[in-house]
Structures are given as C-alpha cells and as structure tokens.
Amino acid sequence: MIHAYSVPDVRAAEAAMPELATGELMQRASQGVAEVAAARLEEHEGASVVVLAGPGGNGGDALFAASFLALDYAVVAILTGSGAHEPALRAAHDAGVVVLESDSPSSLSALDEADLVIDGMTGIGGRPGLPPGTSGLVDAIGDDAYLLSVDLPSGADPAGLVASDCVYADETVTFSLLKPVHLLPATEAACGLLTVVDIGLTPPAAPAVSRLTFSDVPTLWPVPGPDDDKYSRGVLGAITGGEHYTGAALLGVTAAVTAGVGMVRYVGPPAPTSLLRAAVPEVVFGDGQVQAWLIGSGMPWEDASPEQKTAIEKALASELPVVVDAGGLDALTSPRSAPTLITPHAGELLRLGRRVVSSSLDDDWVRSNPVAAARAVADALTVTVLLKGSVTVVVPPSASGVEVHSQSDGPSWLATAGSGDVLAGICGVLLAGGLTPEDAGAVAALVHGVAAHDANPGGPIRALDIAHQVGRTVARLLTR
Ligand SMILES: NC(=O)C1=CN([C@@H]2O[C@H](COP(=O)(O)OP(=O)(O)OC[C@H]3O[C@@H](n4cnc5c(N)ncnc54)[C@H](OP(=O)(O)O)[C@@H]3O)[C@@H](O)[C@H]2O)[C@@H](O)CC1
Numbered sequence: 001m002i003h004a005y006s007v008p009d010v011r012a013a014e015a016a017m018p019e020l021a022t023g024e025l026m027q028r029a030s031q032g033v034a035e036v037a038a039a040r041l042e043e044h045e046g047a048s049v050v051v052l053a054g055p056g057g058n059g060g061d062a063l064f065a066a067s068f069l070a071l072d073y074a075v076v077a078i079l080t081g082s083g084a085h086e087p088a089l090r091a092a093h094d095a096g097v098v099v100l101e102s103d104s105p106s107s108l109s110a111l112d113e114a115d116l117v118i119d120g121m122t123g124i125g126g127r128p129g130l131p132p133g134t135s136g137l138v139d140a141i142g143d144d145a146y147l148l149s150v151d152l153p154s155g156a157d158p159a160g161l162v163a164s165d166c167v168y169a170d171e172t173v174t175f176s177l178l179k180p181v182h183l184l185p186a187t188e189a190a191c192g193l194l195t196v197v198d199i200g201l202t203p204p205a206a207p208a209v210s211r212l213t214f215s216d217v218p219t220l221w222p223v224p225g226p227d228d229d230k231y232s233r234g235v236l237g238a239i240t241g242g243e244h245y246t247g248a249a250l251l252g253v254t255a256a257v258t259a260g261v262g263m264v265r266y267v268g269p270p271a272p273t274s275l276l277r278a279a280v281p282e283v284v285f286g287d288g289q290v291q292a293w294l295i296g297s298g299m300p301w302e303d304a305s306p307e308q309k310t311a312i313e314k315a316l317a318s319e320l321p322v323v324v325d326a327g328g329l330d331a332l333t334s335p336r337s338a339p340t341l342i343t344p345h346a347g348e349l350l351r352l353g354r355r356v357v358s359s360s361l362d363d364d365w366v367r368s369n370p371v372a373a374a375r376a377v378a379d380a381l382t383v384t385v386l387l388k389g390s391v392t393v394v395v396p397p398s399a400s401g402v403e404v405h406s407q408s409d410g411p412s413w414l415a416t417a418g419s420g421d422v423l424a425g426i427c428g429v430l431l432a433g434g435l436t437p438e439d440a441g442a443v444a445a446l447v448h449g450v451a452a453h454d455a456n457p458g459g460p461i462r463a464l465d466i467a468h469q470v471g472r473t474v475a476r477l478l479t480r
Pocket residue numbers: 014020023025026027029030054055056057058059061081121122123124125126127128129130131132150151152155175
C-alpha cells in the first residue's frame with residue numbers, strides 16, 4: 001500500500017524533526033534533488049542546467065541543488081518570486097551559479113538551451129496556478145530538456161484537489177512522504193515519474209489518500225477454502241444490458257465469471273438473455289437469492305424491461321450490497337444504508353450531481369475538482385463513489401472516516417467502449433465476496449487495469465479480452 005499525507009500532517013512531521021531548524025532537512029532534500037538530476041545527466045558532459053527558484057523553501061531546495069550541481073555542470077538560476085531563500089541563494093552564488101531575474105532577456109534563452117531544468121517555484125506552500133509572470137518561462141523550456149520538479153510540479157494544488165495551470169514534469173522528486181498531489185486525478189499526470197528521497201520524516205498516523213499495490217491483492221482478494229461452496233463464495237445478481245446494449249450484459253457477466261464469483265444470476269430481457277445462454281453457460285437466469293447485486297451497465301433507465309425495473313427497485317430497497325453502474329444511477333433517488341458502490345465516469349457523475357447535489361452545477365464541476373464532486377455525491381446518497389478515469393478514485397462518504405483510494409494501473413488503451421462494464425462486473429464479484437465498497441472498488445480498479453495490460457501488453461485492447469483475461473491476472477497477482 002502506498003500512502004499520501006495531508007500537507008498539514010507533512011508540515012507537522014517536519015516540525016517534529018530537530019534537523020528542520022538547523023537546515024539539515026533541506027540539505028538532505030536538495031542533495032537528493034541534485035543526485036537525481038546528476039543521474040539523469042549521466043553521459044552528458046558539459047550539460048547545462050537551469051533552476052527556476054521561487055521565494056520559499058521549494059526555491060531553497062532548488063538553489064542548494066544548483067550549488068551542488070555547479071561542481072560538474074554549467075548552472076543558471078532564475079529567481080521567479082520577490083526574494084529567495086537567503087542561505088540557499090548565498091550557496092548558489094558561492095558555487096558559481098549564474099543568477100538571473102525572471103525578466104532578464106537571458107532567462108528565456110537559457111531555458112531554451114537547457115538540458116535539464118529544475119522546477120523549484122512552488123512546493124507544499126503553493127497555491128494552485130502558476131505564479132504570476134512565470135508561464136512565459138515555462139513555455140520557454142526546450143522540448144528536449146528533462147524537467148525535474150522539486151517536491152511537486154509548480155502550480156499544482158498540493159492537496160491534489162483543484163485542477164490548475166501548472167508545470168508538467170518528466171519527474172518529480174519528493175521527500176520521505178507522498179502528498180495527495182502525487183496520487184489524485186487533478187494533479188497526478190503533472191508529476192511524471194515519482195521519485196522519493198528519504199530525508200528521515202516519520203509517517204503521520206493517518207493517510208489522506210491510499211493506493212493499493214500488487215502485494216495488497218492476496219490480502220484482499222476473496223480466495224476460497226476447503227469448506228467453501230458456490231453459495232458461500234458469493235452469488236452475484238446481475239440486472240444489466242437491454243435489448244439495445246446486449247454487449248454490456250455479456251461483458252460484465254463474463255468478467256464476473258472469470259474473476260471467480262461463486263455464481264451469477266442474470267435478470268434481463270430476451271436478447272441479452274439468449275446471448276448469455278450461448279456465450280456464458282455458467283450463468284443461471286431469473287431472480288433469486290444473491291449476496292450482492294450489479295445493476296445498470298448498458299441499461300439506460302428508459303430501456304429497462306418491466307422485470308428489470310422491478311428487480312432493481314427490490315435490490316435497492318434491500319439490505320444487500322449493490323454496485324450501481326451507468327443507467328442504474330437514474331434509479332438511485334434516495335440514500336442507501338446498505339453497502340453501495342457506484343461507478344460513474346465524469347459525465348455520469350455530473351448528471352447525478354445535478355440531480356442530488358445542485359441543479360445549477362456547471363459543466364466543469366467534475367473536471368475542476370473531481371474528488372470534491374465525488375465526495376458531494378457520496379455524502380448526498382451515502383454511497384461510495386468510484387469515479388473512473390486514467391486515475392480512478394474511490395471516495396467514501398465523509399462520515400465513514402475512510403480515506404480516499406486512488407488507482408492508476410491501466411494503460412490509456414483502457415479508454416475503450418465496454419471496459420467500464422468489465423470493471424463493474426469485477427466490483428460485483430468483490431462485493432458478493434464480502435469486501436467493503438472501498439476495498440472492492442480499489443482492488444477491482446487495480447485488477448481491471450492490470451488485466452487490460454496483460455490482455456495485450458503495449459497495444460490496443462478490446463473490452464471482451466479484458467473480461468477473459470481477469471482470471472489469469474488474478475492468479476498472477478495471487479501467486480507472484
Ligand atoms: N522547511 C524545510 O526545512 C524543508 C522544506 N522543504 C521544501 O520546502 C517546501 C515548502 O516551502 P514553503 O513552505 O516555503 O513553501 P513554497 O512551496 O516554497 O512556497 C511558498 C512561497 O511561494 C509563494 N507562492 C505560493 N504559491 C504561489 C502562487 N501560486 N503564486 C505566487 N506565489 C506563490 C508564497 O507566497 P505567499 O503565500 O507568501 O503569498 C511563498 O512566498 C517544500 O515543498 C519542500 O520543497 C524540504 O526541503 C524539506 C525540508
């Protein structure tokens with residue numbers, strides 16, 4: 001498991017270290033930045049380095065790193081704020097670093113010609129958005145330069161919530177503890193490769209964000225034992241697919257069967273039913289006793305058959321765990337007390353938000369702060385929201401006290417029709433197997449992403465191949 005901690009908790013962890021006041025912590029941080037920069041410049045004698053240094057501690061890290069790098073490389077520092085970290089600026093001057101103001105004409109040409117640029121404009125004290133007057137500097141960085149951000153990409157929200165103009169780094173070097181900026185959807189892509197340098201901070205008690213890794217799968221995946229039978233392992237009831245979207249039923253149910261559910265019961269109209277009878281002979285048909293329901297994939301509410309509508313209303317009124325996907329979201333009109341995991345993409349979350357949070361939400365509501373949007377819907381309906389995207393977040397209601405989970409395991413090829421139906425099927429298996437909605441959503445997102453990779457490493461993927469791959473991927477993750 002990877003954890004990220006809130007900025008106040010990171011500051012408290014720093015404050016607890018006697019080495020903060022002596023400047024030793026910053027020495028460790030800047031030495032780490034310089035070592036990573038030097039490693040990236042290997043084989044490149046005579047390389048030129050430019051440091052963008054802001055007025056705070058982040059600029060201090062960058063300027064000290066500049067002073068270390070000046071032993072081997074030609075280093076220019078550009079001051080981007082009013083003032084600079086004094087001891088670090090002195091060290092840079094003493095080491096022979098050429099220091100420029102941001103409006104100096106030489107700044108733009110230095111950036112254009114740099115082999116490596118260290119971005120130290122803002123760190124955990126940064127407000128979202130590039131500091132005034134710096135976007136021209138960022139634009140001047142040559143396409144071939146390696147862009148290394150200190151702690152986080154300048155302009156990115158340290159809390160990882162608000163989307164804003166920021167640096168897009170090739171690599172970010174952070175110190176001992178990850179912050180939400182490194183793992184959440186509004187900001188993760190801007191961090192590039194993430195490298196952690198240990199400066200000796202002790203992790204705070206509670207994380208703000210968690211991310212499962214491969215080694216968490218054996219702990220969480222429901223593996224059957226000798227006393228299990230198909231019922232004790234969990235029966236999943238699927239009310240998915242319609243006369244028009246027969247494929248959604250096939251994809252979700254196939255994924256559930258290959259992911260190792262005890263049994264799937266399917267409730268749906270004739271077309272998807274006959275497709276499933278032919279393609280997935282393991283499935284049983286019609287309403288019956290289940291441990292969890294999966295409702296809504298490929299089933300716009302207006303297309304649902306009367307039998308499906310009745311079954312959905314019964315499922316939602318029950319005390320059973322439910323995964324609600326796609327069209328099923330329209331049936332969710334009041335809070336649920338039983339475990340509930342909803343799996344919208346951004347467009348579906350916006351539509352739901354307009355119904356249950358406020359009808360006046362603007363089109364940018366989800367994109368501008370995805371976690372807050374998911375949280376608002378989670379609180380309004382007392383459900384856990386799995387918001388899909390290249391970074392998928394699983395956001396429980398605030399009252400649960402459970403942290404946000406964030407997964408980013410799949411290739412961008414996953415953006416293909418039907419792959420969400422596969423994910424919903426895996427979520428259903430895990431709820432039927434007794435996992436909490438938070439764990440089910442996070443493990444399902446991980447396995448779904450890895451299965452997509454395994455289905456065709458490095459190339460395009462069709463959703464049905466992911467569904468067929470899931471079982472082998474689960475085996476690989478359980479036995480590695
Ligand atoms: N202390 C230590 O020993 C250690 C510290 N460490 C390092 O220090 C970093 C934290 O340093 P920090 O607290 O000084 O905050 P930092 O992010 O540099 O920015 C503050 C300055 O930027 C300004 N500013 C912010 N946003 C802005 C905007 N959008 N537009 C314009 N201005 C903006 C802000 O202005 P103000 O808010 O005052 O108006 C203030 O002047 C941390 O990320 C890590 O790199 C590590 O070495 C570990 C040990």
